[in-house]
Structures are given as structure tokens and as C-alpha cells.
Amino acid sequence: MRNLIKIYLISLFLFSLFLKAEEKIKTVPVIEEIKGQALWFNSSVEQYFPLSVGQILSESTKLIVPSQSEITFSCAVGIAGRITGPAEITIGPAVANRYEANMIRGTIVILLDPERPSGSPQFAVRTKDGVALAKGTFYAITEYKGQTFVKVKTGTIKAKPKPPIKRNFAAYKKMDIGKSSKK
Secondary structure: OHHHHHHHHHHHHHHHHHHHHHHHHHOOOEEEEEEOOOEEEEOOOOEEEEOOOOOEOOOOEEEEEOOOOEEEEEEOOOEEEEEEEEEEEEEOOOEOOEEEEEEEEEEEEEEEOOOOOOOOOEEEEEEOOEEEEEEEEEEEEEEEOOEEEEEEEEEEEEEEEOOOOOOOHHHOOOOOOOOOOOO
16 A cells, blocks of 8 residues: 555656656747758857757757848747848747847747737847837847847737936036137
């Protein structure tokens, strides 16, 4: 009887580990298609390697997509995206029920299934100008020559721009130009 209880508890424990592992696999982006070439940065050896179809981005990963190249990725529960080069984007697993791509340059197009179950992970794109969070939509963001462009095809996004830089003019000396110092 004791052995039966031990076997039951061990099987419950292993089953719960399996469910957690399966849940973790579902919340990571997977590379679905590559046109041209693309690289990913392996932070453990600090080198770039060619990206491959089927590769799972189990941790935050920097992707380099050259000109004339593009990659397509998918995420859990009806999220897909395409990155078009030249691009430099960091993307990884969902954290706190939200995927986030940090875009330094390039173009990313995101499609979210509007019929996804409520509570499904969200997808946000962070640029130097702010964050765009999708609300069940199809949208694109381009970072080009220091400017960010957002185009919404279907649905809406919630954009949170960074506040403008506050300039400190106290360091400038007031000068009277055109007045003579002679009396």
C-alpha cells in the first residue's frame, strides 16, 4: 500500500513537471521560415550563428537580418510575425504573459488572431521612441534612420511614446549682442 502511494505521488510529480515543460515550450517564439539569411547571437559563447528553421528562441535572443532577407516566426495562441531586413531585433519568450520585441532597426509585421482566447499572451514592440502594444490586430513598425513609423492595417494598438527630453538651459550664459561695453 505504501509503495502504491509513493508511485502515485511520484507519477503526479513527474506529470506536473511535464505540464510545466509543455507550458514553457508554448510560450516561446519559433522560427518558421527564412528567406535569404539571418543570424542569431549566442550570448554564452558571444558569437553569431546562422538562424535555422524550427529554431526555438528559449531566451531573449538578438537577431540580425540583412537586406533582401526576412524571417517569419510564430508564438503561442495565434501570434505570427515577419522581420524584414536590414533589421536588428531582440525577441524572446513571453514574460508576464507578454512577448516583447526590442527593435533597434528594421521592420516587423505582427498578426494577432482576433479570436484568440482572453488571457492569451500579448505582443509589444519596443523602439527608441516608445512601446506599441497590439490589441488583436495586424500592424507593422519600421525603425529607419532614427525615426519610428507605425501602420495599423486592422484593429488598434496602444502606443506609449517616450516623453521628450527636458533641456537644461541653465548652463547657457546670457549675452548682450550688439551693445558696446564702452560708456
